[in-house]
Structure formats: C-alpha cells, structure tokens
Amino acid sequence: MKKLSVNHLLGIKYLKEQDIHSIFETAIHFKEVINRPIKKVPSLRDITIANLFFENSTRTKLSFELAEKRLSADVINFSASKSSVSKGETLIDTVNNILAMKVDVVVMRHPNPGAALFLSQNVDACIINAGDGTHEHPSQALLDIFSIKEELGDINGKRIAIVGDILHSRVALSNIFALKMLGAEVRLCGPKSLIPKHIHSLGVTVSTDLMKTLKWCDAVNMLRVQNERMDLNYFPSNREYSQLYGLNLKKLESIKKEIVILHPGPINRGVEITSDVADSKNSIILDQVENGLAIRMAIIYLLVAKLNIPQV
Amino acid sequence: MSSKILLSSKKIDIILNRLACQLIEKYPDFNQVVLVGLQPRGIFLLDRLVTLLENDYALGKVISGKLDITFFRDDFRRFDKTLSASSSQMEVVIEGKSVVIIDDVLFTGRSIRAALTSLDNYGRPLDIQLLVLIDRRFSRHLPIQPDFIGAQVDALEGDKVRVQWKDQKQNDAVFIEKK
Numbered sequence: 001m002k003k004l005s006v007n008h009l010l011g012i013k014y015l016k017e018q019d020i021h022s023i024f025e026t027a028i029h030f031k032e033v034i035n036r037p038i039k040k041v042p043s044l045r046d047i048t049i050a051n052l053f054f055e056n057s058t059r060t061k062l063s064f065e066l067a068e069k070r071l072s073a074d075v076i077n078f079s080a081s082k083s084s085v086s087k088g089e090t091l092i093d094t095v096n097n098i099l100a101m102k103v104d105v106v107v108m109r110h111p112n113p114g115a116a117l118f119l120s121q122n123v124d125a126c127i128i129n130a131g132d133g134t135h136e137h138p139s140q141a142l143l144d145i146f147s148i149k150e151e152l153g154d155i156n157g158k159r160i161a162i163v164g165d166i167l168h169s170r171v172a173l174s175n176i177f178a179l180k181m182l183g184a185e186v187r188l189c190g191p192k193s194l195i196p197k198h199i200h201s202l203g204v205t206v207s208t209d210l211m212k213t214l215k216w217c218d219a220v221n222m223l224r225v226q227n228e229r230m231d232l233n234y235f236p237s238n239r240e241y242s243q244l245y246g247l248n249l250k251k252l253e254s255i256k257k258e259i260v261i262l263h264p265g266p267i268n269r270g271v272e273i274t275s276d277v278a279d280s281k282n283s284i285i286l287d288q289v290e291n292g293l294a295i296r297m298a299i300i301y302l303l304v305a306k307l308n309i310p311q312v
Numbered sequence: 313m314s315s316k317i318l319l320s321s322k323k324i325d326i327i328l329n330r331l332a333c334q335l336i337e338k339y340p341d342f343n344q345v346v347l348v349g350l351q352p353r354g355i356f357l358l359d360r361l362v363t364l365l366e367n368d369y370a371l372g373k374v375i376s377g378k379l380d381i382t383f384f385r386d387d388f389r390r391f392d393k394t395l396s397a398s399s400s401q402m403e404v405v406i407e408g409k410s411v412v413i414i415d416d417v418l419f420t421g422r423s424i425r426a427a428l429t430s431l432d433n434y435g436r437p438l439d440i441q442l443l444v445l446i447d448r449r450f451s452r453h454l455p456i457q458p459d460f461i462g463a464q465v466d467a468l469e470g471d472k473v474r475v476q477w478k479d480q481k482q483n484d485a486v487f488i489e490k491k
Contacts (some may be wrong), residue, residue, distance in 0.1 A: 041383035180331035
C-alpha cells in the first residue's frame, strides 16, 4: 500500500482520492480487530498522542482516545477549560509545552477555522484536525462515507443529500469535499438562511424542498441545528424548522423508497430527526459510531507510518 | 536478477504429502488441532494441506483459520511503503487446543513472533508448533525454530526465496532469486 500523500490530516481538501481509499481499506481491517475478543493491537506502542480539545466534544474525543488506546499508543488528554489557556497562554505555547514532553501526534479540536493548519505550520508534530470551527471535520466525513459505502457499495454516481444547518457545519463541508472527490452527486437542503452563499461553486445543488430531496437521494445526512453557533435567529422557531426540515416517519414512508439515514450526532430528537426515524432500520447512526473508531484507528495508523523513527 | 528453481512441482507434492503424514503422526486426535495459516502467503500452504488431509487422508473436517499479523509486526515504520493488512478469518476456538502455525518461508522469525503475540488475542492454546515449507537456515534474528520442515535452504541474506502455488500460477515451484 502507498503511503498517504499528506503528513497531517488537516482537512479533506488536502487529501487525494487514493488517500481516502487507503484509509477505507485499512479501516476494514481495524473494524475486524475491534470485533475480536481482545480488541487491541501493539502497532503504536512507542507513540505518544495528545488530544487537545479547545471546544466541547463527547463522541469525537472518546472515539479518538479509544482508537489511540486500541493501537497501544500512550495518550494524554487536555481540555481548554481546565488548562493554562484560561490564564492567557497562546496556542503555540501550549502545544510546544506539550510537545516538549516528546509527543508524536496531536489531535486537536478548536473553535477557530484554520487552527489545525496554523499549528501544522508552527510546531513539529503530526496534526490531526478533530474539527476546526465551521471549517472541516475530516474524520467525521470519512466515517460517514465509509458507513454509506457499507450500505450502498461504490460511492461513484450515488446521490447523497445533506440536510439542515449547512452554514455552521464543518461536517457538511468535509462531506462535500470527500463525496465530490469520490464521484457522488451532492444536494444540500435547508432554509435559505442556513445555506452559505456561493456554495454552488463546490459543485453541489441546493434545494429548499425536503420532500423532493428525499425522493431524489440514496442517502441523507441529517445535520444538527447548531444553536450554540447562532448569534441571531436564522429561523422563526424549532417547531417550524421541524415541520419543514425535520425528518419523521410519515415523511419517510411517503417517499416509498428505501434510503439510508445518517446523523453525525449529537441528535436534537424532535427537531431535525424524530426518535422513530433515528431508531428505525434505515438509520445507520450507531454504525457510524462503530465505524468512527475503525476510521480513526486507520487515520492514526497511516499517519504514524510516515513518522521518522528517531535515530539512536 | 537471476532466478533458479529450488523445488519442482513433483518435489513439492512429495513434501506436502510428507508434511501431512507428519501432522497425522504427531496428532492422533485431529479434533484437538487447529491449523493456522499466516496471511498473506501462508494461507496457500494451509489450503493445500487441509485439502490433502480432508480428501486423501480422509480426516473429515480439519479445523483451520487464517491469521493476519500486520498490526503485530515489530518493523512498522521501517519500510518505504505502509504495510498492507489482509483479513483474519479466525472463527475457531484455540483455547486448550494444539495450534500449528503454517507459513511458506521461515526467514528471520519476526513474522512468527508477531503471530505468537497475535494468537494471544484468541485464547490460550495447549501448545503451538510451527510448520514451514522452506526453512532458510542461519538467518534467524530470534530464537525460533520450525517443528515441521518441508525443505531447508541456505541462502545469502540479500537473496529472495519465492514460493509459487498452482492456485495462482500454472504450477507449484520454489525459486531462489539472486541479486
């Protein structure tokens, strides 16, 4: 297998199509590993990984931490609220202090777009972007598409819809880049206020009609409404949003075709998706979580394969 | 690079039959034996031995598995390429059983060390033995020796011993390729 073309995972837009295939191929084998009685391999026993989370996270942080532990890496965790960042330390100072402890890989989530890129240019470590503001969330996109691929086979020519708060979504942007790279047709759907201007330039179509979009697609990714990033009202009420853009069983049954339903989590049950749909047979939300672990193991494994072994 | 035939198809056939007989001689109760072929190349030898034991020696169903050791190797990050994994098919119970690790060529012994570590994940076998088609003598990096040997070869460090199976190419053969 060829090595990855990149030394860091900053975003999907920096990857080549072959990199995505390598990650998927490796993830298949790691999925088998995490279903064994003993779910651990010793590949990264000489590697130390720092998880720096400057923004809240539950599943991404747990998933990365577990992936690192399943690969036998040593793991240190850092969250901004309990750190010297609150005393005024800069990002580079914080990270360089951590790297002085001989850390090989940094997994970082940060509220500012471009934080991962900035870090990769200023510190000497392999950087994995676990979400940078409203910019990219590459590992989420890779696990979403890996999960779709398990259900639908080859992504080329498939119709994938992304519904909801596109404006504030790093998941949407990473998904668009990756899906287009693999040859899928992508349609975005949501209220006009939550769809960025000029998004057409990425080669996607836009619709404001959920029913038409559902009838068109093979798989739909229902995004969360990110209230915490909204500094003003983008739609009148959750009730109205739910009526127009929320997915419920009645809408799903009325399209009279089987589609795959994804959600990156955490779910606002009753807003973008109802419980009966989230827990239905069409939903692969829990598969996404399992695949997330395998994908993150593959990402870390392939990036660490590019690190030089220190000469003694 | 020059290539020379070490073992012909006929000789390999004799060796496979001998190895099958040695296994039967060693293990009177084959229900307590698990044959484990190492991915990617040991599985061809495994398949041939299983076919021989089940058909020619009428042993009934032979318990076997295929084990990938990529993530257990100690030479990760020491190649220009990333090591490609293969799939493990180990839907077998090895707890309390006699395991025979099967590979085509034994060289440094590092693959076998990785296999021993990997097998820990599936249980605690009664004992583990090693069967190889080719034993490259005097080249071991670790104190690992085979219990069942097809043929022994003395080759220089830079030489390559390549096993070809008729399942992939037209006939069985073992080659030595010199630089």
